[in-house]
Amino acid sequence: MTKFESSVKQIPHSQQSVYNTLSDLNNVQRLKERLPEGSIGNDEMDKVKERLQNITFDQDSLSMNVDPVGQISMRIIEREEPKTIKFKSDNSPLSFNFWIQILPVTEISSKMKLTIDADIPFFAKGMVSKPLQEGIEKIADALAMIPFE
Template sequence: MTKFESSVKQIPHSQQSVYNTLSDMSNVQRLKDRLPDGDTGNADMDKVKDKLKNLTFDQDSLSISVEPVGQISMRIIERDEPKTIKFESENSPLSFNFWIQILPVSDNSSKMKLTIDADIPFFAKGMVSKPLQEGIEKIADALAMIPFE
């Protein structure tokens, strides 16, 4: 297994608020609803918008089409309120575990880090390591943008 970690993201909301939002995957709709329509002029934001068009989810799972890997699906397998949400891949080309760690900073702020532990065949490590590291960082950025309440 190969581990990939995002940088720590500061979030101006309480640990409990962040946990409540991220522990229910149907809240991902908030992120999709916040994206502007049309061409934003920001290449990175437009790429995120294109990716989210292929995103499906319910309370406990989400699925997204990622180039060049294909369809990736994961399901929540453990919730440790208010600090950790753990996922496991299902029906995906790569076997992996994914977790979100949320730590309090103050009553009104917290920090978050994402980790992927993937079972990558040796011959594919060179091809997928950089995209996975970049991907986990972009996912962390996107999750930090959600309007937590």
């Protein structure tokens, strides 16, 4: 298994608020509804919006199509309120574990770090390591910008 970690992200919301939002994947629908309609003129935000529209989910699982890997699905396997949410791959080309750690900073702010532990074949490690590291960083950036309240 190969481990990839995001940098620590500061979030201007309480640990409990962040946990409550991220521990129920139905909240993805709420995030999709808050995105502005039409082209917003920001290429990166347009990409995020497009990716969010391709996500299917329920309370405990999430599935999306990721180029060039294909369909990736994961399911929440453990919740440790209010500090950790653990996922495991489910019907995905790669076997991986993913977890979100949330720690309090003050009563109204927290910090978050994401970790992926992936079973990557030795021959593919060189090709996927950089994209996975960049991907986990982008996911952490996007999660840190969510309006958690």
